């Protein structure tokens with residue numbers, strides 16, 4: 001059985017270690033921080049204990065799983081793993097330095113993977129002797145629960161490295177969807193209009209409750225504002241700003257003032273006790289719920305089409321990733337087909353006409369969307 005290594009045992013790293021250990025792989029893991037290393041096995045035990053409590057795991061399997069995880073102090077000790085996944089802080093220089101160190105001690109066939117959410121995978125490969133062995137394995141939080149893993153290929157990633165990383169991660173029970181090394185990969189990019197159009201409507205005077213209630217009526221498990229409140233407005237703002245910057249400030253990634261104000265006021269959502277809606281739930285479904293749904297879903301489809309046009313992922317993979325990564329009831333192209341080409345085109349045209357000049361480009365219909373519908 002192949003060996004997996006995990007570097008960084010914070011929120012994501014410990015979850016990733018659990019994913020592979022549960023599936024029967026031997027996992028060796030490390031963290032720069034001694035306290036984090038020392039608490040890792042207890043944290044894994046606590047996570048597994050919850051699965052025992054809900055009847056998903058037996059006590060015996062819990063002990064076997066724990067026995068598969070070895071915590072080591074020195075990164076050199078992870079060098080004989082087949083796949084090394086880093087989940088350290090989101091900092092380009094730290095990750096680059098770490099990969100250069102790891103590469104010095106690992107064999108030519110070892111696959112190096114990053115769990116970065118927002119750094120270009122290609123930038124992490126710079127300065128490596130074997131950049132073709134590096135790829136992205138982007139797990140979602142919490143890693144043991146979320147089925148989706150985005151497999152990110154930078155321009156130089158070798159095909160056999162992708163095949164092996166996919167096979168190992170599928171054996172650990174994940175659905176692996178490949179994506180090119182584009183900002184936000186699939187889910188974090190294609191989700192932007194879900195929040196962005198909701199914020200645009202809020203600034204036009206609609207209530208957060210109406211918007212969320214409309215999306216609940218359309219089959220979404222959570223509305224955009226409840227989702228921002230869950231994730232944290234600060235995290236949402238950072239993700240939006242990161243993408244806006246990476247995409248050359250295109251108005252499709254406009255950072256709405258209402259989101260900035262929310263963060264400035266400290267109304268971050270659940271974690272601060274107050275958000276756009278939190279502690280309240282959305283109220284009654286508004287009479288024009290279908291118009292709110294059409295606006296958000298037209299823009300979700302348009303964004304997905306722009307990613308498709310870049311050749312970054314397949315259309316059915318984008319649909320699957322959005323359902324798995326965000327619990328959406330339908331993928332953006334599935335929604336667009338249900339709404340129909342005429343309705344989508346008319347909605348984008350209406351929004352473009354109504355938008356302030358600086359935002360008109362936000363609503364420009366993507367040719368790829370027209371071809372697809």
Ligand SMILES: NC(=O)c1ccc[n+]([C@@H]2O[C@H](COP(=O)([O-])OP(=O)(O)OC[C@H]3O[C@@H](n4cnc5c(N)ncnc54)[C@H](O)[C@@H]3O)[C@@H](O)[C@H]2O)c1
Nearest residue numbers: 008009010011012013031032033087088089090116117141
């Ligand atoms: N938290 C999320 O929701 C989420 C989701 C997907 C991806 N990610 C990505 O996963 C990575 C980790 O995120 P997290 O939320 O687990 O962070 P975290 O802060 O919980 O954990 C990071 C860990 O890395 C350790 N570390 C820092 N530098 C190190 C080094 N040089 N060598 C070894 N260990 C080192 C720290 O001690 C810490 O324990 C980031 O790149 C993040 O963008 C996070």
